[in-house]
Amino acid sequence: MKEELKNEDGLTCVKCHVLLEPRKVHITYMKSTFPAVLLACPRCQEVYVPEDLAMGKMLEVEKTLEDK
Ligand SMILES: [Zn+2]
Structure with missing residues (x-):
């Protein structure tokens, strides 16, 4: 996974x-948690998970976002 992410699309x-912004989040996958940067809404904090990353519903993104 890329360390940096831009909302090029x-x-x-x-x-x-509103435009999504890159945010640091924690991803839970197969009972492992690791940090990642995903696009998220700056207003409602909803995290956008690309389909190729979601792989069904096996992957969960923690709703608690890190501040910087
Ligand atoms: Zn929103």
Whole structure:
């Protein structure tokens, strides 16, 4: 996974219609937790998980986002 992530595709939150921003999150996958940077909504904090990363519902992204 890339350390840095940019919203090059201009993805927006489906609820708030604002541009998603890269945020540090914790991903839980197969009972292992590791840090990652994913796009998230700055307003409602919803984390956008790309389909190729989600792999069904096996992957969970912790809702608690790190501050910086
Ligand atoms: Zn939102």
